[in-house]
Amino acid sequence: MNTLFPIFVKLEQLQLLIVGGGYVGLEKLTAVLANAPAAPVTLVAPEIRAEIHALAAEHPTVKLVQAVYDPALLAGNDLVIVGTNDKAVNRQIQADCKARKILVNVADTPALCDFYLSSVVKKGDLKIAISTNGKSPTFAKRFREVLEAMLPDTLQETLDNLTTIRQQLTGDFQAKMDRLNEITSVLKR
Ligand SMILES: C[C@@]1(CC(=O)O)c2cc3[nH]c(cc4nc(cc5[nH]c(cc(n2)[C@H]1CCC(=O)O)[C@@](C)(CC(=O)O)[C@@H]5CCC(=O)O)C(CC(=O)O)=C4CCC(=O)O)c(CCC(=O)O)c3CC(=O)O
Ligand SMILES: NC(=O)C1=CN([C@@H]2O[C@H](COP(=O)(O)OP(=O)(O)OC[C@H]3O[C@@H](n4cnc5c(N)ncnc54)[C@H](O)[C@@H]3O)[C@@H](O)[C@H]2O)C=CC1
Known part of the structure; x- marks a missing residue:
């Protein structure tokens, strides 16, 4: 079961720390910035690609520490992504994060992750996150x-129109919900 x-x-x-400046560090930093270009991120590694x-x-919000x-x-960090090529270091960082209640991702060890990064579909304001539960x-x-x-x-246009309608609808919460459900029911066809 995928839980x-x-x-x-x-x-x-939030404050994100990435440890490791190799291919994995690059992949994770790229994924973060593709979604949140102004996220404050610190990346630390002795060698940085x-x-x-x-x-x-x-x-400008990305800080590198060599x-x-x-x-x-x-x-001061809320989230940590670990991707060094030293398994013992990765495990130590994971333990240090747990001791401080910081959420941690150890890229090459799913069992040590509190969260996974997902594959992200983007179309305007629509975002779909995909995970295979680490399977593939x-x-x-x-x-x-x-x-x-x-x-x-045309999806963004649809979302923009729905926002306008959502803002203009009057009546109570239930009436608004009924109307929005009715309007969007065409999407099911
Ligand atoms: C558990 C997880 C933890 C995490 O990293 O968060 C994890 C773990 C591991 N990845 C490995 C390998 C690869 N990862 C990718 C790519 C991506 N990996 C991502 C997420 C995740 N990877 C999390 C689970 C997501 C889920 O639930 O499905 C994506 C979706 C998001 C992102 O990283 O931004 C991004 C695609 C983004 C996109 O393009 O849309 C490719 C392909 C490529 O790069 O082209 C390969 C090589 C081929 C292969 O193995 O499939 C290895 C083996 C390492 C080794 O062999 O040493 C492990 C460790 C293990 O499985 O033990
Ligand atoms: N989850 C994923 O998507 C993937 C995970 N991996 C795994 O991730 C690990 C790292 O892979 P790469 O980035 O390709 O390695 P790499 O060799 O390109 O980079 C390793 C980085 O770790 C840094 N580092 C080493 N010791 C450190 C320390 N004590 N403190 C801070 N930084 C330190 C190095 O300076 C370097 O920047 C490997 O074990 C690999 O098997 C590999 C591919 C995909």
Whole structure:
């Protein structure tokens, strides 16, 4: 059974630390910034890939710290993503996070993760997060491509129209809900 509970997090209001500046650090930082370009992120590693430096140059809220992991770096962070190539270090960071009640993702060890990153379908304001319960990230990626191709470009217009209608509807909560359910029922056909 897949017991993961999806939520949509406002990263602009949280402090994220990424430990590791290799391919995994780059992949996770890219995923974060693609969704939340102004998220405050600190990335720490003794060696940081050039692509990460380039991303930081484009995103003023990204701070790079060229150093090995130290528990003092956890202070003030809400979320941590761990992707060093040293399994013992990854495990230590996970334990340090748990001791401080910081949510942690250890990219190469699903069992140590409090949360997973998802594959994200975006069409205007619509966002769909896909997870395979860690079974196949590649399937998640492919299915994202399938859904992206399926969704019409007019979708944003539909959402904008629905927002206008939502704001203009009068009556009590139930009456508004009934009307919005009726209007959107065409989507089921
Ligand atoms: C559990 C999880 C934890 C987490 O990372 O959060 C996790 C774990 C692992 N990934 C591994 C490998 C790969 N991951 C990708 C890609 C993505 N991985 C992502 C999420 C997740 N990956 C979480 C579960 C998501 C779910 O529930 O489905 C995506 C969706 C989101 C993102 O990372 O942003 C992003 C696609 C984004 C997109 O394009 O839409 C590719 C393909 C590629 O890069 O093209 C490969 C190589 C091929 C393969 O293995 O499939 C390995 C083996 C490492 C090794 O062998 O050393 C582990 C560890 C393990 O499974 O033990
Ligand atoms: N979840 C996922 O999507 C994937 C996970 N992995 C796994 O993730 C791990 C990392 O992979 P890559 O990024 O490709 O490795 P890499 O070799 O490109 O980068 C490793 C990074 O960790 C840093 N590092 C090492 N010790 C550190 C310390 N004590 N403190 C801070 N930073 C430290 C290095 O400076 C470097 O920046 C590997 O174990 C790999 O198996 C690999 C592919 C996909």
